[in-house]
Amino acid sequence: MSIDVATLLDRAREGDPRAVARLISLVENGAPQLREILAALSAYAGSAYLVGLTGSPGVGKSTTTNALVSEYRARGRRVGVLAVDPSSPFSGGALLGDRVRMQDHATDPDVFIRSMASRGHLGGLAAATPQAARVLEAAGCEVVLIETVGVGQSEIEVASAADTTVVLLAPGMGDGIQAAKAGILEIGDVYVVNKADRDGAESTARELNHMLALGERRNPGDWRQPIVKTVAARGEGVVEVVEALEKHRAYLAETGRLQARRLARAAAEIEAIALGVLRTRYGSVHGSDDTPLRRLAERVSAGELDPFTAADELLA
Amino acid sequence: MSIDVATLLDRAREGDPRAVARLISLVENGAPQLREILAALSAYAGSAYLVGLTGSPGVGKSTTTNALVSEYRARGRRVGVLAVDPSSPFSGGALLGDRVRMQDHATDPDVFIRSMASRGHLGGLAAATPQAARVLEAAGCEVVLIETVGVGQSEIEVASAADTTVVLLAPGMGDGIQAAKAGILEIGDVYVVNKADRDGAESTARELNHMLALGERRNPGDWRQPIVKTVAARGEGVVEVVEALEKHRAYLAETGRLQARRLARAAAEIEAIALGVLRTRYGSVHGSDDTPLRRLAERVSAGELDPFTAADELLA
Numbered sequence: 243m244s245i246d247v248a249t250l251l252d253r254a255r256e257g258d259p260r261a262v263a264r265l266i267s268l269v270e271n272g273a274p275q276l277r278e279i280l281a282a283l284s285a286y287a288g289s290a291y292l293v294g295l296t297g298s299p300g301v302g303k304s305t306t307t308n309a310l311v312s313e314y315r316a317r318g319r320r321v322g323v324l325a326v327d328p329s330s331p332f333s334g335g336a337l338l339g340d341r342v343r344m345q346d347h348a349t350d351p352d353v354f355i356r357s358m359a360s361r362g363h364l365g366g367l368a369a370a371t372p373q374a375a376r377v378l379e380a381a382g383c384e385v386v387l388i389e390t391v392g393v394g395q396s397e398i399e400v401a402s403a404a405d406t407t408v409v410l411l412a413p414g415m416g417d418g419i420q421a422a423k424a425g426i427l428e429i430g431d432v433y434v435v436n437k438a439d440r441d442g443a444e445s446t447a448r449e450l451n452h453m454l455a456l457g458e459r460r461n462p463g464d465w466r467q468p469i470v471k472t473v474a475a476r477g478e479g480v481v482e483v484v485e486a487l488e489k490h491r492a493y494l495a496e497t498g499r500l501q502a503r504r505l506a507r508a509a510a511e512i513e514a515i516a517l518g519v520l521r522t523r524y525g526s527v528h529g530s531d532d533t534p535l536r537r538l539a540e541r542v543s544a545g546e547l548d549p550f551t552a553a554d555e556l557l558a
Numbered sequence: 559m560s561i562d563v564a565t566l567l568d569r570a571r572e573g574d575p576r577a578v579a580r581l582i583s584l585v586e587n588g589a590p591q592l593r594e595i596l597a598a599l600s601a602y603a604g605s606a607y608l609v610g611l612t613g614s615p616g617v618g619k620s621t622t623t624n625a626l627v628s629e630y631r632a633r634g635r636r637v638g639v640l641a642v643d644p645s646s647p648f649s650g651g652a653l654l655g656d657r658v659r660m661q662d663h664a665t666d667p668d669v670f671i672r673s674m675a676s677r678g679h680l681g682g683l684a685a686a687t688p689q690a691a692r693v694l695e696a697a698g699c700e701v702v703l704i705e706t707v708g709v710g711q712s713e714i715e716v717a718s719a720a721d722t723t724v725v726l727l728a729p730g731m732g733d734g735i736q737a738a739k740a741g742i743l744e745i746g747d748v749y750v751v752n753k754a755d756r757d758g759a760e761s762t763a764r765e766l767n768h769m770l771a772l773g774e775r776r777n778p779g780d781w782r783q784p785i786v787k788t789v790a791a792r793g794e795g796v797v798e799v800v801e802a803l804e805k806h807r808a809y810l811a812e813t814g815r816l817q818a819r820r821l822a823r824a825a826a827e828i829e830a831i832a833l834g835v836l837r838t839r840y841g842s843v844h845g846s847d848d849t850p851l852r853r854l855a856e857r858v859s860a861g862e863l864d865p866f867t868a869a870d871e872l873l874a
Contacts, residue, residue: 280864287861501859508865509843509855515869517833527825539825543817545603548596549824553831 294404322378610720
């Protein structure tokens, strides 16, 4: 079946969920039409507000995402959700339990929900996620929520893929210490202590507040990360989360940081694609193909060549 | 002061600790002599066995490293230690408490210990660590222990920087679940349950064993990751750890996997250097310099250009 990118994009612009899904599949799978699709999408660049949500398993990310979708819909916004599934080669994702399926929004024509596989990218954000966000942006989504499981690297990736990053915690999970270990204190713009009706919510918020204060190297006018307490399953505190997000977005826009973040994101995307292009030229060392990279790696490994000279030869 | 690389290297070969320290500082700081040093080091490539040690704060990594050094010294080996300090921009590393200083080996001329800063590399292994390992290798170290704090990405980096990766756990830290979350079950060649005299050591080992079994997709002859119980502070179980390491090294050598791992490592190093070379050509988007990358990122960010075309222009 031939695929007419222009027709698909027209349908996606009209809000046809099958066209949106199709386009995301094409970018996710690195289809031959990828370049054509991205060229067509670029006209809509920057129209959506990208919000990353991260946190350890069990803090209620999906429930919170679901509640945020409801609140944004109540405000009349078209919303996209990208849920990055950890498809660990070890667990197949099964260790993380079942994802809330966001059935609440299954029939809403102004909500697009998509699971992304994070295959081939250890624990991380699916490589195609920024491109899938571009599809949702072109489909008229004013807000795109990117939900990932929070383990190390993926948190950093969420922070660099989003305009605003929300870090979720829950009481009684030792999350304060976890947070410090995992470096999430460096990436959150808005913190949410979910399950705030449980014992320990106050102390989790207090500990977090203390740790954020410890980390302050703030100049006057810098963003003060808010800590919002929620019971997402009952929708409590969700209005406050959306308000904190709107405030952060306004802050980013006023200070020119929105543009700076998006510039950094575009640069990272360009670099990643350039690296991919180079890799197709010089090949891989995995497998047994006799590629240029393999030949150089063999010589470095054998002590016949130093890695700098090898790098020069690789680029020559 | 002019630095004669050949003289420094000669002295390092003779075991002069100041020459070793100087060379590591030069590679760590990306000194102008970096290329010359690496070219001179490449003659010794592959002579050292690289062991990575990772695990959450508090499991006793430094104590275990210290005990492993003693055991390798008892076997007459010259040993290098690279301790990668997390110099988080947030904490300055202070959250992790004081490092055991390995005073036991301070005066041993056949032990080289070096702290590496992980600056500029969020939570991760210092970029210069593989190159510092090459210095220790040239200085005649037969074993190089690379100790890093285990948070997400750095674990994966340890696994790719080492011949054999040791993952440490301790009872009562919820490490079983942590392990699964952080993906460390995918990277360990040898597992150590340290502080095995504490309550819960048995159940930690059992839980770990269960999780490793769950993850098995093993072919006949594949490596079966051993779980060794230790009380590193008293040296208990350390002989068994070294024996497990020797066994794994023999396994890697016999199956050709040592060569494959080293090939992958060399390739990663070449690629990283090549990327660095490219970056000096096309610049950064950080700061306000008008670099080629910045100009392209601005156009992508403004929707005037798609990222693929930008990548093509970057490489042109």
